[in-house]
Amino acid sequence: MFSATTTSRLALAATLANTAPGFRGGRQRPDRLDGAAGLPSALPSVLPGWGFEEDPSNATLRTVRKLRANVAGIWQDAAAEDADAALEGLNALLGAAGPVRAVLPEGSTVRSPAILAAGHEEDAPEKALSTALALALAEVALAGELTRLRTCTGEDCSNAFVDLTRNRSKQFCDEANCANRAHVKAYRARRAAEAVTADQAEKASTSEKSEKSEKAEKPDKATKKNGKAKKSAKKNAKK
Ligand SMILES: [Zn+2]
Structure with a gap:
């Protein structure tokens, strides 16, 4: 349905959205990206492999929390089947990503599907993350699959998840x-x-x-x- 890169980026987007405080899996969870609450390594522990330093600055945490709010907003609009609102949120993220270009993946032929790319190699991890999530969500929107961005219907759970089932039947998150x-x-x-x-x-x-x-x-x-x-x-x- 989506490329492996997009699928893993969508999972990352859901993981990020689900770090926000609220009811998750039947219980009230605190903000998991709260550096002030004695979690200086919040980012690398939540988003491993994203090049965040062990002790990210408060500015970095704030930037990622803003990204989280944007992603969660797009997700909720998509889950509520309000495509216009979801696209508005997505366009804001794409605008922040800078010029988007179509490129051929490595080792591809002339018949390979091109992929979207944006940003630069030297971008800070939070910027690179924002760009990666924007591109993944753009691919979902281009494929007409925004309704695959869902919210858990479990009791006391507002977790975001991606429904990748053939018949769009997934109702619950996997986390809780x-x-x-x-x-x-x-x-x-x-x-x-x-x-x-x-x-x-x-x-x-x-x-x-x-x-x-x-x-x-x-x-x-x-x-x-x-x-x-x-x-x-x-x-x-x-x-
Ligand atoms: Zn759930």
Whole structure:
């Protein structure tokens, strides 16, 4: 669907968006990019391999948090199927990336699909990251696949994820066991409903039985009375 590079960049974009404070996987999570909270290595630990220094400056953290807000905004607009708003956010990111060019990947032929590129090798890691995510999101938009940027439908979870399934059926993030929690909850609800139904059925059958036995008793008495009446009638006849 997307190139391997784009797929891994989209996963990175979701990871970045999900570092924001909020409900994730059923519990309230703090800001994971908060350098002031004693997490000076927040960036390299969250985005390993992106060339961030162990102890990024507060300015770098602020820049990445702004990027995170932009990416999360595009994601929410896409998940809400508001393509215009998503494209507006994407265009702001592309503008910041600078001139975009189409290039052929290494070792390609004339028939290979070109890829989008932007920025320079000497860009700071936060700039390079912003450019990489902008290009990946642009590829999603160009392919008409913005609705693949989804938000977890799990209870108390607002995690972003990319739905790469063939039939667009993914509903839960992979990070927080949300699918499993939802299945357990649905199972328990089903069991509870079954228990209520069974209870009602038992009550119904008990009252039905007592009704039946009442009904069964009445004709009996009636028959006996009839019997007596018949007998007395016979007696009367003999007399
Ligand atoms: Zn989730």
